[in-house]
Amino acid sequence: MSLSLGAKMAARAAAVEEVLAAHLPPEGGVPVPLTAAMRYAVLGGGKRLRPFLVGAAAEAAGGGGTGGVILQAACAVELIHAYSLVHDDLPCMDASPLRRGKPSVHVAFGEAMALLAGDALLPLAFQVLARAGEGDVVRRAVAELAWAAGWQGLVGGQSRDLLAEGCEVNRAEVEAIQRGKTGAIWVAAARIGGLLGGADEGRLADLTAYARRFGILFQLTDDILDLTGDSSVLGKPAKADAAKNKATFPALLGLDGARRLA
16 A cells, blocks of 8 residues: 555655664764754654655656665755754854754854864765766766855855845845755756666756755745744744845735735
């Protein structure tokens, strides 16, 4: 009997959690504050949606969604996501004291240790992915993740986001921010899964188009919830974007306009 989508997502999230725990430094690892901060940042929270997309894309390409290489790649994508959240929450960035319903890493461990924990998670992601297998497909997957995590993707989007605070922006500029800051990792998850699942170039293009749209939808939903949700439910401060005059779709289109676009 096939599992429901919710059960399938929960099962894969549990598998990802187990593999992530194995790749992270052990509890009590040296230096203790750094290794503890790394485990705190990654484990025990999050829906593991990006790893799920890696597996789903592999299945859509005709491969398995839970094989060893696919699972390792899914964990690599999640490590990039975790690192980005640690740095995103820092006082010099979005200054968020809460993440996933608990104090942000810099609140729990101090700003310097949070910065170093994020720095350590970033190369660990590439180590995990590079060791997942051999051959051109894995090398392409590594290149995809590097592009998405770098200045053309996540880091570039974050810089655009910071520079746009309090400024008048148009829809193209908001979309450019979201394509980098949020969307690039969704696209990488889909493309990496597709590549490892054996996708041809046509199917890879389809997966890319899907992930780009999904990334915009995901950010739209997040921005709407930031305005309408409750911190205790969201697991992070509500109405934080408006307080910082962030360039978001609701700020540009209004709440109703953002809902229509979603």
